[in-house]
Each structure stands twice: as C-alpha cells, then as structure tokens.
Amino acid sequence: EAGVTQFPSHSVIEKGQTVTLRCDPISGHDNLYWYRRVMGKEIKFLLHFVKESKQDESGMPNNRFLAERTGGTYSTLKVQPAELEDSGVYFCASSQVGATGNTIYFGEGSWLTVV
C-alpha cells in the first residue's frame, strides 16, 4: 500500500513567485494535515482537513498560504507570493477518522527554498 506522497520533493523559487505543493494521502484516510518545519525549529501544525472540509486552520501563518482539498482526495498548498521566511520543509500527513490517538502517517516532505 502506498504511503503519503508529496510533490515536489525539492523546490527553489525566487521571492515573489508562487509555489504549489501537492499531497496524496493514504487511500481511505479522510484526515489530512499539513505541517511545516522552518530550519532548526520545531515541526508546526498548519491545518487539518476532514475530507474536503477545513477542520482546523489555526496554524496557517497568513493569507499568502492557501490550502485546498477538492473532492476529499489529494490536497494542494499554495504559497503566493513566497517570502524568504517561507523556506522550510512542508510535511503532509494523513490518518483514518475515528478515535484520537490513531496513527498519523507522514510523507517525506517538500523542501522549499525561497531565494
């Protein structure tokens, strides 16, 4: 069974450009999460989808970030326009809906460098 897959694995863009990150969760997982790790700091929660609905987007840093999950399958995270401080690793994760404590599975991350 395929795990959580993310694309692209690495991206280098200039300040002011747009980048779109894609995440395909594990099949059957209705919960989908985005997390981010800025260099040397902790991994921080960005948002949580249940199917196509945003359950919690309290971690989204500002309105330059837009996450979508049309149809409740894959998700995209768009950064527009990108700033230098947006550099970091963006992790996508998924889990089954049900009791809390269910294992959350992470992808390998999308490394974003803004220059």
Next chain:
Amino acid sequence: AQSVTQLDSQVPVFEEAPVELRCNYSSSVSVYLFWYVQYPNQGLQLLLKYLSGSTLVKGINGFEAEFNKSQTSFHLRKPSVHISDTAEYFCALTKWGFQKLVFGTGTRLLVSP
C-alpha cells in the same frame, strides 16, 4: 496551551551503548504522547505511542519509552544502539479528543563505530 521540550539537540553515542533521549511536556489536560523518527532523506515514521494503560511502551527497532505523569516526561530509551539508528527523533503530543500534534524541536542521535 501544550508544549514539548527536548533539551538535547544532539546526542552522540558509540555503537552498542545504551541511549536515552529526553522529552518533557506541559499540559493542563490529558494528552497522548508519541515518538517519531526521521532517517536521512526520509519522512517521519512513528516509533511508538502512549495512549493509556501500561506506562512502559515498546516500539519498533528495539526502542521503548516510559510515561511518567508526575514528572511530565516521556523519555525514549534503547539498551544498545546501532549505526542505523542515526536519525532525528521527535517527541510529540496531542490532546485527548484532538488530532493536532505538537512537536518538540527534535534530537539528533549520532551513532559512531
């Protein structure tokens, strides 16, 4: 609010030696606790988790952790490490009834021959 503290940013150890990676948490409500590992060029992988029951939790690859409510700790241990255990280890928690993980800053375990 909840928080997780991993005081050791890096832990060097020789192969076959025991290791303990420390994790302390702060929360006014009950939480679930997790340890994740990130091997070089890979994603985060769940090592083990504490939900309830026995305070000693065994995970994959010979790791175990002990939940200590009075000391608000969840330290990770392995009696004998291998070169292949070189990775970054993250302690995390989530509140009961919620899905959002709160992570510590991570500890790099460096195993040398």
